[in-house]
Amino acid sequence: MENPKYELIIEAQDMVGQLYGLLGTATATILIDDKNDHSPEFTKKEFQATVEEGAVGVIVNLTVEDKDDPTTGAWRAAYTIINGNPGQSFEIHTNPQNNEGMLSVVKPLDYEISAFHTLLIKVENEDPLVPDVTYGPSSTATVHITVLDVNEGPVFYPDPMMVTRQENISVGSVLLTVNATDPDSLQHQTIRYSVYKDPAGWLNINPINGTVDTTAVLDRESPFVHNSVYTALFLAIDSGDPPATGTGTLLITLEDVNDNAPFIYPTAAEVCDDAKNLSVVILGASDKDLHPNTDPFKFEIYKQAVPDKVWKVSKINNTHALVSLLQNLNKANYQLPIMVTDSGKPPMTNVTDLRVQVCSCKNSKVDCNAAGALHFSLTSVLLISLFSLVSESKLELAPILSLNAVRM
Template structure:
């Protein structure tokens, strides 16, 4: 059994003890004989790191402290004590020697960061406060979470500041209390002395008045009466839409030229106290009155928040030279219900439409007219004029031919009357499908002058001024009826439809006796067939024919057809040598025709 004198209770010693060496305890063995026991100690602080802090007088058993202790480095030391006789034989079992380092308040509190930041929406409601030990000292309810940008619930807490203290947490040396040293005269925030939670203390947080609060916060140990340290708490107020946009004035005036479209007319200016660039600040403009035709549009410049008025449909000074628009403004984001309405949410915008010179206009473009071919020079064709939209300006229009490829026309520069300069005839390389195209230029006398071009489309109407012509005017056929005694006749006409085909072929009515030996039958609209009715002697014959077209009125002409009657072979074709005789007999005169006709009658 260990004797009581050899059981050593824990020994306490204060850190930072400056009287060195300092007797801590004297140990004794019950088996001690004067001068016969050797004492020793081992462990951290003796023969283990840190070395040399403790020592023992080996003869008296006195244990000494040889250096200042720091509880924050080691708060206790556990040593082993030994008792031996002079021969080195153990007199006692080793016993424990525990040295407890007693804390002193030698460490200031330390905030975990130099600057704490938090955010809270403007207008956040304050919470209830409790007693504290200094300005702005109060206990607040637990932090209530709320979405960013939304109004906070009553008693809105912003952030928590926290500090640490290296001293013994079981003593007042590390018992921290928090306070706000400086936050401005308003005292808008309080801090929970125990937890360091900062909450709103008063109503009236307004970002537009003060957007950032800089608080100096303090942490003190010894429950607030000891060592202190400070940090900054920066609180940013988040914007809500509690300010309606306002026009900077009640009326705006601007001008725009007529006929302009897609151009900006001017700007209207607004002021909004909310955070620039946010949806609470961004304006939205609406034209309420004064623009029934939708000629204007207004958009927001996202950089300046100005309203930009533009023209989307051309304006006509002669129709309306002034506009008075009523424009409203509001935010993209709805206004908070508690926010007051703006007294300047409406403005009047007066727009003056400036008159500019406008080009003449041909109301009928192209102008289509018809003229008979062969119309004599100097004949009026039409009067082709333009109108000037500038009814409020006195201007004179003049006219000129811009394009007249055949030089067929002449134009009065004042009246715009178009006359023929020469006969218009078919056919012509300048006609396209019977139409002649000319361009007329109308010019005003403004400075600078403006002009317009009108197209004059003239249809040259066909006149039946040509009779059909026999083609070819001669031919050869066999003189026997039914056996090669046929000849195909054709005709051409210089007139265009409907004054040409169908053609009508007939023997001259002035010579009815021709019908005894000859007949003509229609083959198609342009051809007929001449046939022999009786066997005829070989030789040349000249037949007077009457050809008529289908024009209105029809044109007809008597023409001679030179026919060579040949000697027929068995198959109804002409024998050799007949074609030469036919050629020799071509071009017989009308007098010779009468002799031949007489001889034919005698033979009959």
């Protein structure tokens, strides 16, 4: 809409307007600028709105009238909530297309805290009013908001729930009793519990009182346990129509128990029947448990199975030992039972057969890859002994490595 305008034709005549005087005309165009001389007024004094608890978004559009030019700031409305919004749960913005006030919920409302809200809204223009015009009672309106009750899911407290237990507790042990409350306090609903996610199938929950107990032996070394923590999820379901569900997380920290025997590696070795160096192989040991239930490991020959004095096991460090011969053996395959024991209380022991193949290496003809195996064993002995020495004496590593490299 264009601003209204007036066109005037102005005539000028000389000779004081005598008939024989000369005449001239000109056109004057006058544009009328709109001033904010009309205050905006609500179309009604009260507005009604309803909203479900927990919902957000626009709940009502407030309408106003303004007689000023719609293309100017004298017409455009600016809304303000002046009362009833202490928690800043509501906001109002102007729709630029029709000048309506869009009242929105920006923080979910709780029916159990307050089922009704009353807001006092003021509307003004972007441009100031002219001095002789003021905002009157029609520039304010009241909005009555009714909050509708919605069945909310029960809430676990605390969440997550955390307990610490030894990994080998007996089946049927009670871990805890979960606690979930229903936010719908005015509905007096009952709650039932169930297992939602129990990856290893270790747990059971009483559907009435929420007591959680074990249905299997808890194992810290299980693939379902991460960083010694087992995670399970439970549901709390209320009796609403329809029922609502809440989810709670249980974190079980499993303390390590010495329930895994150590094992050795490798379990096979080769050596020449006429070897000058009688070293056979370096054995390492590992354990699935945690300290102090792992190393230092103790390596021994299982004497009951090997009564003769042919083999020797020497400690290198806390996790490795050297198997060597006390004399050359004839070409054959031998089974050497190695017993390894961890440092747990009580300790656990494992006996594993080390398969040793004694090969004929005469005349540079080797009928098994004994030379390679022996070279690896000798190099490994030197390196592991070296690192053990550095670890115990805190010597500088570079000079020692250089020295041994020259000797080798």
